[in-house]
Amino acid sequence: MWEHFAHQADVGIRATAAGLSSAFEDAAIALTAIVTDPKNVQPLECVKLECDAEDEELLLVNWLNSIIYEMATGKMLFGKFEVNIEGLTVSAKIWGEKIDQARHLPAVEPKAVTYNQLSVKEEKGKWTVQCVIDV
């Protein structure tokens, strides 16, 4: 489950799931939703990603930044994510396709993940992750 929350200049993303990996997957969908409707992104190409960090919050930042990098350099959008987290390392497979201007009508380009309102929390087995994306 994901949502966008209001930030005066940029866009906040928040995801809640039963596990940290699922929350990271949903946060990635929220990232794509800044650009286009994730349901319209076809899983035609698969990219493998790995990243690590000093803590869970920075892991969220690095995970989303590595997707932004793939989007920018591959001119791609991603709609399907499979995340595996061990310790403080993310190993993931992400599926997507090249940006199609006519079909995706991309709204705005995510520039980077900020550390503003950044949090990763677990409460009674439910994980909530959030951050603000600079667009």
Place this chain on the structure above:
Amino acid sequence: MAKPQLKRVSEYRWLIEPFGKMKVPGVIFADHNLINDIDEKTISQICNVACLPGIVKASFAMPDAHMGYGFPIGGVAAFDPDDGGVISGGGVGFDIACGVRTFHTGLNENDIINLREKSAFSETSPIGELAEALFRDIPAGVGSTGNIALNTAQLDNMLAGGAVWAVEKGFGTKEDLDFIEERGVAKGANPAKVSSQAKRRQQEQMGTLGSGNHYLEVQKVVDIYAPQIAEGFGLKKGDLLVSIHCGSRGLGHQIGTDYLRQMASQAASYGIDLPDRELASVPVNSPLGQDYLGAMRAGINCALANRQILTDLVRRVFAKIFPTAQLTMLYDVSHNTAKMEEHNVNGKMKQLLIHRKGATRSFGPGSGDLPPRYKSFGQPVLIGGTMGTSSYILAGTGESESLAFSSACHGAGRSMSRTAAAKKWQGSQIVKELAERKIIIKSKSMRGLAEEAPDAYKNVSAVVEATANAGLAKKVAKLLPLICVKG
């Protein structure tokens, strides 16, 4: 943190006395209405910046201040490197050297207005044709690529040379360089400190506008407030101008990302207690501080080269449609930077690192950085509006030096989030409403337009009025858009 108290010290200046870990006060420039628009989160960001080591005088906020990440947008802060002063990636932002470049076209509205009225408001009118051609030939929007592919060595030369490099490569003329801050190149850039990922992100993005609030506008001068300065800047009522608002594209974003991560992990080792992780900073005179300075200057050069290439593209479009047009530079000024500048601190001249995050330099008359033609008028301060509203040209004042280290506002500043704007407005409706006011909007994304709806921003005229009344800059001219190509 205790709740900060705002004290009105003059009609356009508000003070937050230092409390808690604040080393200096917070100073906000605003009128009575604008101060009410500045929310608590923005105020706490102003206070957080005041806690950073080596900050000099105050943590300043311009009249367009709104919530950013770490620094507020519209934030200005000076740091003394000799007093443990810091450099902060968050204080520059991800879009390094995002800025505005405005040029004259040599055309007056009378040159085209008759033709325009004859064919009404259509794509076959000259203005409609110009809008179509700009939209077709200027790469804009998500995933767009430029026509210039640079290999690694060429990219490094661009990062070291900025607009000077671009002119050497045939994009524009040497005369253009006189009208860019620091004559078109940030000295001390160190391309070796820019990651290969950042360079990879830029390879296909030279000569692209980007997305979000970036734009290219054809504008008309509708009001002149300071005739002498306007004449000095070459502005007359009815003149047509072109303005470009964009930055350092993927390269800058990646430099910001790379160094934020490193600064966040090293800040504690320098004893820097961060009130907010996004304020990650290290001393200017530390190895990482110097590395970032070198990389960030390369980012500035990337933005300057990018705007120079875009200028060339715009000139080619005009040459096809209005062969008599002469596109000459008015000025190019960045509003996301950290720059070493000499300033007067208690009667002594000091080298300080000035962070301007969503704030414009505003050097007064006589400043050494000004081209001879502008020396007696002050630096042009270019204030971008939103797509339906006016933009302004101001001039730096001598007073601005003592008020806020020669700084002024940069734009309208958002008042509503993108999420809320997209829910409230339809892109197609905005296009229609602006068409009724004879403003042509070109964009690939209707949702992008809704998110950038004019009413999602503060009133730019109020922001400019407060800036002028506070003495930060002097009002020179008002511009209205005729064509807006949205990124």
